Amino acid sequence: MLEVILPDGSKKEFDHAVTPMEVAADIGPGLAKATLAGEIDGQVVGFDTKLPEEGSVNLRLLTKKDEEALGVMRHSCAHIMARAVMRLFDGVQLAFGPTIEGGFYYDFDLEHKLSEEDFPAIEAEMKKIIKEDEPFERIERSREESLQVVKDLGQQYKIEHIETGLKDHASMSFYQQGEFIDLCRGPHIPRPKAIGAYKILSVAGAYWKGDSNNRQLQRLYATAFFNKEDLEAHLTKIEEAKRRDHRVLGKQLDLFSINPLVGQGLILWSPKGTIVRNLLTEFVGEQLKKFEYLPVVTPNIGKVDLYKISGHYPYYKDSQFAPIHQAEDEEYLLKPMNCPHHIMIYKSRPRSYRELPYRLSEFGTVYRYEQSGELNGMTRVRGFTQDDAHIFCTDEQVEDEFRKCIQMTQYVLSSLGLTDYRVRLGFRDPDSGKYVGKEAVWDAAEAALVRVCKNMGITATAEAGEAAFYGPKADFVVNDCLGREWQLGTVQLDYNLPSAERFDLEYIGKDNQPHRPVMIHRAPFGSLERFMGVLIEHFAGAFPLWLAPEQVRILTVSQKFDEYAQKVEKELLAAGFRVSGDYRPEKIGAKIRAAQLELIPYMFIIGGREMEEEAVSVRDRIDGDLGSMKIPEAIEKLKEEVANRVVRQVFKGSSGLGTSGTATISEGY
Known part of the structure; x- marks a missing residue:
């Protein structure tokens, strides 16, 4: 027997396997007609997903009124767009078509070079498909059967993905709508008639699976809404975002540039941009003095051995520049993080409890080898400067120091008019192997973060899998004036880097015995480059008087x-x-x-x-x-x-x- 608990607390029992749509039909035909998907115990699923045959589940039926249903509908619209492209052009090879913030895209490989001139024809074909209103049907197949399906379809990227990306999957699903069939885990809406308005936005190049060594595909970006009014509002927002594009304004206002001869993702700050940068660093510097931070300066490179001990080298290896090989088997690395260097300053001599909390700060430049397709002006770069600080303290001092870091970040953001933000607590994903340290230590650290936020009256949301590999963190996710989210300031708690397995940090306590300090990583801006890019767009280049390069x-x-x-x-x-x-x-x-x-x-x-x-x-x-x-x-x-x-x-x-x-x-x- 299955017990289905609905949002209003009412319950329904079923003695056979049912889907969200069947539950909706059991309640009433009107709800069944309106239902687009379901949410089982917090997870969005398709209208056709089989619920467990026994036990108890919490079920929410999603309609056009629910934000979660919008993403499901957009994913279905991505399939409709792909189907339209295949109707209009020959030899289309399908890649992926996920939803993204504000819409969706689909990657194609075809001989015809897509352009804006093609958009009206594709949209017209989409209109025909929606009018035909053929249902989305889920098909489950074994691994062998799935491979044969995509081979029969002649879809080479799907064949490769089943053989490599899904090599551990014993079975998989397809979704079919009319003549169109695609390898997809879903979910989808029952029928396309729920799509009220849509628009193809742009076309761009994209590498298969994001790897520049793979073939370049054509990516169509689009969006969809349940009504035309929401679409028009979204398009207006897009146009406003274009007018505020920091890459355009940065050039117009002579704030920064990027030169291919210098290198992609490496920012050249112009004199006017440097004025703003210096004002920001001076502003944070005032707070550093107030909270008694000690300034330090560290090199831009370090021996690979340093980052192996910290764990940054194995955990960030794929996003780092290649090691620099020198004589006598020495290897150096462009600094990916400042914290190992600050740790070595702490460790340069014995420390007493009287020195704690020991607060080190540095505007330190670090380097990450981001993929070229992920670079984006100042907001995604390969070299950036963090307003970085590391606090070494006792267990008893942790919560007070963490609170002060939160307060500093709040003050910095509010001083720039960035008052619309949420605090996201990044916790460890228990099922992931990327985290270091003992489970009990993680539990204690996460509990400490929750207590600090609660005592400060901050409503924070916890998200598993968002922690740094060495400890949980509190991220400030800021909404700009267009409602777009940017992850900026961060405060991170770390019991692992000071541990015996890492850097074996100590201080002599009141009992004259060695004790292990706790580390707090803190950066109110996150990075000066990213913060500057966000500020340019937030202010549309019109900086407040105190920040303006020319007042x-x-x-x-x-x-x-x-x-x-x-x-x-x-x-x-x-x-x-x-x-x-x-x-x-x-x-x-x-x-x-x-x-x-x-x-x-x-x-x-x-x-x-x-x-x-x-x-x-x-x-x-x-x-x-x-x-x-x-x-x-x-x-x-x-x-x-x-x-x-x-x-x-x-x-x-x-x-x-x-x-x-x-x-x-x-x-x-």
């Missing part, structure tokens, strides 16, 4: 006011502002437009009246003309805004125009 631009109505304008410029420079003057023989409207496009926070306009009154006409990038002010008054206004780190953000477009707000501190196989 004020002086504009003269005509050249006869240049002498007075240069005097004002010197006064602003003496007051500590980053300022320049536009003394070109251009009309004032053109000068204002240029400053606006360059996203300068304030413009001081100078004409005859301003010179006569020893004042300036102040123009705000966001609010427009603020009227005439005496120079001391204008300087005081700007000083106050900088001192309070006021964030006045533009929410519409990236041109500096619009409304503002103010803030202070599942895929297939």
Whole structure:
């Protein structure tokens, strides 16, 4: 007998195997018609998934009202798109078609080079398929039968995947819709009529299984929604994201560049970008002094043996640059992490409990060999600088130190207007072998993180499998002004690197006996490159006054006011502002437009009246003309805004125009 527990607490019993759809039909025909998928004990499954024949399960029936159903529908739409492509073009080889954030994609291998000109025809064919409303049917086959199916279909990538990627699977599933059949674990919606609106977004190149040594495929990106209104809102959001693209704005505003001769994923910070970077590091530096961190500097390389002891070399080997071989069998590695170097500073001499907590900080540059297809401007790079720190403390000090790290990260984010975030606790996946250390140590560390968050009133979600290999962590997942999530600051708890099996760290306690310290890894920004990329997009390049590379631009109505304008410029420079003057023989409207496009926070306009009154006409990038002010008054206004780190953000477009707000501190196989 099977007991099905529904979300309202009601129960249904069945003496035979049933599916979510059959449970829905048992409740009523209306619910059966609306049901698209199910959720069994928290796991999303297909409408046709067989529930256990005995025991008890919690079942939620998913309809268009449920967010989880959207992903299931999009996966079905990916199959419809693939089916449409196969109808329109000859010799199509199918790869993978998973859902992703905001939509889905499908990878194809075909002779025809897909382009935007093909999108209308593909979408029209998708419309026909949806109108035909043929059901999605799941087919289970043994390994041998599955291999024969894909061979009969002539799908070479599916053959290779069954023979290699699924070599341990005794059986597998296909989904069929009309003439289209694809190797897929699902789930799918019952019929395509639930798809309300869809749009093909772009085409790009992608390597088979993400390996640059494999054949390059063509990837179609698309999205789908249950109604046209949601699709239109999403497309508007995409257009806004394009306007805020940090790669485009970084070039337009001369903040950074990437040169192929230097290397992919290696950032060249321009003078203006470096100003912002230095301001960010100075800002964090203030907090480091407040919390009594000790600054250190470590090399950009280290012997491979160091990273073998830490575990970084075997665990991160695939994403590291190859070792550098030297004479006498010495091997060096571009530094993938700062922590082993900080550990060796701690270990450079005996330590006493009186020195703890011992807090080391460094803006340390590290290197990871990310795949070229994963690189993305500043947000995914091969060389980046972490605002890194490591705290060595006693067991009794752990929770207080962890709390202070959380508070520092909260302060840093709030000072930049990044107040919409969630805290994700990354715990160990018990079924994974990538973690080091004893189970009891992990349990104690995870419990400590939960206590800290609870005592601070932080609602944190725990996710298994998101821990660092050496310990659990708390990640700050930030929503930008478009609602996109970015994982930025992190605080990690580590009982393993100090252990006897790793670096065997000690301190002499009050009892004059050796004890093992605990490590805390902490980085409020995460990395300066990624943080900068996120800030550019969040602010659309329009940085708040305290962060702007150029804070004020002086504009003269005509050249006869240049002498007075240069005097004002010197006064602003003496007051500590980053300022320049536009003394070109251009009309004032053109000068204002240029400053606006360059996203300068304030413009001081100078004409005859301003010179006569020893004042300036102040123009705000966001609010427009603020009227005439005496120079001391204008300087005081700007000083106050900088001192309070006021964030006045533009929410519409990236041109500096619009409304503002103010803030202070599942895929297939």
